[in-house]
Structures are given as structure tokens and as C-alpha cells.
Amino acid sequence: MSKLKLFARESWLLLVSSFVFGLLIAVTNAALSDRIEQNKSAKLNELTKTLLPNAEIFQPVQAEIEITLPDGSKEPARIFEALSADKQRVGWSFMARGSGFSGDIELVLAADRDFQKLMGYNVLVSSETPGFGDQMKNDYYRNQFVNAPTGQLTLSKTGDPATVDNQIVAMTGATVTSTAVVNIVNTFVVQIKDQMTKKGLIGNVAQ
């Protein structure tokens, strides 16, 4: 009993403060969480709209699609059906992530309405080296993914970046980042396409 009294005497301020501080954080979170979520969605929509200019509505795909990452772990895919103002499907967008040269890279990718061609990617999160890996945000590298087939892409050190095919020409001085982006795209695109086909979400894949 005396131990309990000692505990209460020594730590009551810490307990009361923790409770009050927790309450303060909860109130702030309740007041700002909607706005924070809106900001996240707005950013995602803004980045996706540059890939699918005709898209107005991004409807989350309810079907469970699971991605197996290179390290063997699994995670659910976040896929959106992009619809025009008159509710016609104009494409698909989805999140993809993987390890880069310095930390994780997160991308938002888009594919056409039949999931036959990629419409490109935008960078959500990256801390790649400025002037080197950071060039993944530049058109020179990004444009190679526009209209590329939704199959396995390969990285090459030489070639014509203007040619639309499954060969991606690496960025000079940033081989690790170039490889990382191609690996991320390959990991997510192929698995998402396979599973969406099996679930009947994309019908005319054979065309």
C-alpha cells in the first residue's frame, strides 16, 4: 500500500499531464484530420490528372488486390478507376513504392482504360540525390514510360529514349534510381494487371 502511495505521489503530475496532453492532441486531430485527408486526396488527384487529363473522378477499386514485394512481404494495392465527368472510364491509377538510392520512392502510375499502355508516372515521395537520381522527376526519364506496354520493362544504358517500347534508357549517373523506378513499375504493373484480369475488372485485355 505504501508503494502505491509513493507511486501516486511521485508520478501523479506525469499521469495527469499525459492525460491532458493526449486530450489536446485528440482535439487537434479531430479538428484537422478532415483537412489533412483532403490535402492528401487533392495532391493525389492533381498528380493523377496530369497523367489522365480527361479524368474527373477517381473511384477506389473495392476488389482485393495484393502485391508481393521483392522482399517477399505482401501489401494491398491502392487502385483507382479514373472516370470522366460523364462517368466513362478513361483509365486506371495506382500507387507503387520501392527502395531507391536514398530511402523509399513512392509513385503514382496511370494506365489506359484497357490497361494495355502506361500513361506515365508522377513522384509522390522521393529523397533521391539532387542533380542525379532526382532527374527521375524530369521529362527526359518520365516520358519514356508514357505509352510503354504494361508488361515487363527492361533498363538499358544506351538507346533512343524517344522510342516507345519496353526499353527504358537509364539516367546518366543515376543507375540505382533508374533501376529502382523500373523495378517498382514492373513489380506493381504486372501483378495488378494479372489480378485485375482474373477478377474481370479489365475485360478486353486480349485485344
Add this chain to the structure above:
Amino acid sequence: MSPSNNSNPYSTALFAGLWKENPTFRLLIGLCPPLAVTTAVKPALTMGLSVIFVLVCSNIVVSLMRNLIKPHVRIIMFTVTIATFVTICDMFLKAFTPKMSEILGAYVPLIIVNCLIIFRAEACASKSGLVVSILDAVGMGAGFTLSLCVLAGVRELLATGHVFDIRVMPEAYVPCLAFQMPVGAFVTLGLLLGLIALLTRKKGA
């Protein structure tokens, strides 16, 4: 805080952090943000203002509770207090300046372990009245913000030719991208520390 005996304690608390006890350039504490978020002036300024907010709030709370805090739980009390205000600050940044929050990334939550804040709680707020604690927090925070902006200004200028997104260098200037990288932060900080040491030695300070 070390107020001199012959000066007003309020003005000493307010102005010490700006130069005489500048946390970055004179005390060399809390050096993680000066090295990590000074690639441009805007994020540096946002980080500085965030630190001022956390420093003022934590100093107020610690000062008000200074007679109730048991000595052996004081560090955990300071940490809980600082963590609360950093979390609130992080949420405000995410809600009202999402782009800046994204640029600063993990460095906002890392304010919790910035030794400048816990140092001021221990050295000043836990021993001083409310007014002195607030003035100390404002002064130290302003000094910290100033040093971040100076570092960021030099790095942004040399790395991009711009300051605050305004072109300063002539078109012919070739940007030195190394100043945007960690090496640029260390080199700039080292050179500024050397310059300050030179200036203060000449003045006999």
C-alpha cells in the same frame, strides 16, 4: 540561461539567443535541422517558426509546473510536453502548408529530440518565471531561425542562383549542386562557424 548581473533579466533572456548564446553558431546545439533542412530559405523559415512555437509552448508549460515537477521525472515530463506540441505543430503544417510539411518530412517530428528545446526547458524554464521563460523561448527560437535562414540563404544561392525563389545570380552563373547535398550543409556551416570565430576573436569576445 546566464544573465549577467548588471543587465535587465528580461532583455538578457530575449536577446541572448540572437547572438551571444545563438544555439547554432555559438552553442553548437540542435544541429540536425541546420544541416538537414537548409537547402532553401522557405523550408528553413518554416522549421524555425515551428521550433519557436514548440519552444514557447514547452517553456510556458514547464515554467508553470516547475514547482510541482519531481527532479527524477523531470526529463520525461519535458519530453512528454515537447512531444505534444511537436505533434500539434506537425498536424498544423500538414493541414495548412502540406507542401512545406512534405519538404520537411521527418524533420518536424524530429524536433522532439532537438536538444535546444530540452536544454531551454532544463536551463531556463524549470528555474525561471513565466515571462522570462517566454522571452527566452522567443529569443532562442529567433536566433535558431536566423541561423537556419542564413545557412539556407547561402546554400540556396550557391546551389540554384536563387534566394527565396528570386533569381539573384546572373544567368551565366553555373549552379553548384553540391551545396544542396549534405556535404554542402557541412561545408557552409563550417565556413560560417570559422567566420564567426574570426569576427568574435577580433572583437575580443
